[in-house]
Amino acid sequence: MHDGIGTMLSITKMSLNQLEQQLGGEVKVGFQFQKTRSMIDETMTNVRRISRNLVPTTLERFGLLAALEELADRATDGETDIQLIYPDEETHFPPALDLMLYRIAQELVNNAIRHARARHIVVQVFTFEKEIRLSVLDDGVGFDFDAVMENKQGGLGLRNIESRLNVVNGHVTFDVAPGRGSQIHVQVHLHDAQPVDLMS
Numbered sequence: 001m002h003d004g005i006g007t008m009l010s011i012t013k014m015s016l017n018q019l020e021q022q023l024g025g026e027v028k029v030g031f032q033f034q035k036t037r038s039m040i041d042e043t044m045t046n047v048r049r050i051s052r053n054l055v056p057t058t059l060e061r062f063g064l065l066a067a068l069e070e071l072a073d074r075a076t077d078g079e080t081d082i083q084l085i086y087p088d089e090e091t092h093f094p095p096a097l098d099l100m101l102y103r104i105a106q107e108l109v110n111n112a113i114r115h116a117r118a119r120h121i122v123v124q125v126f127t128f129e130k131e132i133r134l135s136v137l138d139d140g141v142g143f144d145f146d147a148v149m150e151n152k153q154g155g156l157g158l159r160n161i162e163s164r165l166n167v168v169n170g171h172v173t174f175d176v177a178p179g180r181g182s183q184i185h186v187q188v189h190l191h192d193a194q195p196v197d198l199m200s
């Protein structure tokens with residue numbers, strides 16, 4: 001649905017640009033065009049933000065693995081490919097746990113795309129007895145974890161992962177360093193992950 005809105009907005013913007021060309025470069029209307037264009041841009045940004053925050057339909061209907069497939073498909077383009085590795089057997093987690101793990105994977109994959117300049121990203125889900133592990137590996141430029149966390153103006157993504165996991169006694173391990181790909185591993189015990197805790 002939101003893809004549809006995004007497409008409509010892009011087409012509207014293109015149409016506006018054509019209209020501007022047809023009307024010629026009159027200064028007075030030029031200003032109005034600029035204003036309209038920036039309103040469309042702002043709307044596009046908002047639609048993107050809202051759709052990122054929505055619980056994906058695939059996650060609700062088919063669970064974590066299907067939603068990760070979709071995430072990987074969407075993020076794969078000419079520059080980056082995302083490989084998803086998960087167990088063959090059917091795995092079902094409580095919906096709130098699905099959502100938490102999905103948000104973490106989404107953040108880590110976004111980071112790998114935005115910051116790492118990775119060509120290859122691997123998302124791996126692994127379950128052992130009552131433990132779930134989620135790993136995101138990239139072959140990008142890496143980073144200095146301590147420096148990033150000390151930076152008070154820095155982003156919220158990694159901090160959010162830690163605080164989400166704290167609630168359910170989960171763990172995250174950052175095996176990262178500047179100059180080499182990053183490996184981030186998340187671990188949660190199913191019996192610690194009470195649905196009520198996870199909703200917070």
Ligand SMILES: Nc1ncnc2c1ncn2[C@@H]1O[C@H](COP(=O)(O)OP(=O)(O)OP(=O)(O)O)[C@@H](O)[C@H]1O
Nearest residue numbers: 111112115116140142143148155156157158159182
């Ligand atoms: N996979 C990665 N490869 C290289 N650098 C990374 C990677 N993940 C994180 N970083 C570095 O760590 C910083 C902090 O990441 P974090 O996700 O907390 O914030 P952000 O992505 O900058 O902003 P936000 O997540 O709030 O949109 C990033 O700005 C980037 O410098």
Ligand SMILES: [Mg+2]
Nearest residue numbers: 111155157158
């Ligand atoms: Mg981030």
